[in-house]
Amino acid sequence: MSPDATPCESLAEFSGRICYMSFGDNQSPRTNADYIANLIDQGHESVLEHVSWTFLLTGVSRAFTHQLVRHRPGFSYSQLSQQYHDEADADFVRPYGLERYPTALQSWSKAMEAAKAAYAAIAGALEAQNQSLDTELSKKEQSRAIRSAARSVLPNATETKIVVTANARALRHFLFLRGAILGDFEMRAVSALIYRMLHSEAPSFVADFKIGILSDGLAVVEKV
CATH class of the missing domain: 1.20.5 (Single alpha-helices involved in coiled-coils or other helix-helix interfaces)
Structure with a gap:
């Protein structure tokens, strides 16, 4: 296991190696980043499902969350209820x-x-x-x-708040589908936040993605 790997990256590698007990003398000399890259390249992303994040999105619109919650496998949601919360002072995005x-x-x-x-x-x-x-x-x-x-x-x-829990594999799929929709500015903005979160805590998980800023001033996240 690479000493420079983050806890998230180490968990993914451990999960993959346990399948073959490829530890010690049976362990390949490749780095954690190489190990994760090879798994992703081979399409063996199930080990990434062991790593998940829980985060709160605020200041987003109901239009955005209507699209977000269409992502079901690997995602869980808890959203502000308009049936219980008084929206008399609602904000709008x-x-x-x-x-x-x-x-x-x-x-x-x-x-x-x-x-x-x-x-x-x-x-x-x-x-x-x-x-x-x-x-x-x-x-x-x-x-x-x-x-x-x-x-x-x-x-x-109408502005809303939503707690999201999602595993790394599901988040990668989200970025692939949503990160570069040029006409959906709010989706791109949230995709950039998610990308930066993953890049900070598990950079090898998104090494095959890149982020850039377009002329409209917003980020775009694309698969390399």
Whole structure:
């Protein structure tokens, strides 16, 4: 095992070597980076599934998370619930670069303000009505029903928070599919964060990827 390997990289190598008990005299002289590179080149990435990360994404939009949660194998999610969390003071994630187009930005801003006002009006009206009715719903379920109705007017731009747990193999697949979608600025920004996290803690896991900055000022993550 290479002394300069990170804990994440060492775990992946150990997992691979245990399959053949290739330790000691039976161990090849290659470095950890070479060992991991060979596994990836041969398509034997199952050992990378033993290494996982848990991280919190904030300041992202519901539009982004609708795409993110389509990645199922190797991923687990826990997201802010709009049924339990009052969104009366919700923030909205402005599309990247929209400030360069004043007419579009004005229309977007008005739509966000209207959505927030509608949310408050719907919630307020339903709360007032429920207080005057002898309902069969418990207080908890009344609150759920009210917020479910009110949230229906909230846009994809509504800011959310999500805890993600994913293994290295799944994250590599995510970067391959999502890191270089030029028209999806938010996805590219998050892909760059994930790449940098992996590169910092297990650089050999993403040695076959590269990151660059395009003329729009955002990063792009590509398979080499």
